[in-house]
Amino acid sequence: MAASGESRTSGGGGSTNEAFMTFYSEVKQIEKRDSILTSKNQIERLTHPGSSYFNLNAFEVLRIDPEVTDEEIKKRFQQLSILVHPDKNQDHADRAQKAFEAVDKAYKLLLDQEQKKRALDVIQVGKKYVEHTKEGKPTIVEEDDPELFKQAVYKQTMKLFAELEIKRKEKRQREKEIEAQEKREWQKNFEKSRDGSVDSWQNLQANTKGKKEKKNRTFLRPQEVKMEQRE
DSSP: OHHHHHHHHHHHHHHHHHHHHHHHHHHHHHHHHHHHOSHHHHHHHHHSTTHHHHTTOHHHHHTOOTTOOHHHHHHHHHHHHHHHOGGGOGGGHHHHHHHHHHHHHHHHHHHSHHHHHHHHHHHHHHHHHHHSOBTTBOOSSOTTOHHHHHHHHHHHHHHHHHHHHHHHHHHHHHHHHHHHHHHHHHHHHHHHHHHHHHHHHHHHHHHHHHHHHHHHHHHHOOOOOOOOOOO
């Protein structure tokens, strides 16, 4: 009986220890999360070299999961915007301004349901890419390792966002080149038309002047005087 009671005590202690370790782990995660949410760390994260591509993912900018509600998005925006606001970080106001603009842009994008859906679609494509095999070979990430799987999805998603941005810039560059070409053609045709109009005007003036001079010469020509003949 004593042994049985001891066993129960031991079992209860094990359950208590397990619950405590779970609680302790959650506390450490909260501490880790909160330690990241400092002005210095967030400004560095949002403005470091290469951040322009990392910041293409609005969810990553705000450090929130794609499944969160609009209310949670709003709360995170308020939290980050206060941390990186230039008025609060006057020692490096330029970088703070850049970070604030990134946060503000991400927040506004996620408020737009159409743009939010596009971002979610990119993330979903990245996730499916990692989940499925490529050319018959399994991906390097084991799906039973949540952390590695999450990292792989993150990397693939960043790659997709970067590729889309590059394509967008290339398209915009082509459009600018077309616009510039059309402008040059218009200017060329305009100058040609203008030169033609000037030539026509000069020819018209020359012809008019010539006619006036001829008319004046005719008008000023002295009349012939006929000599009287005497018988």
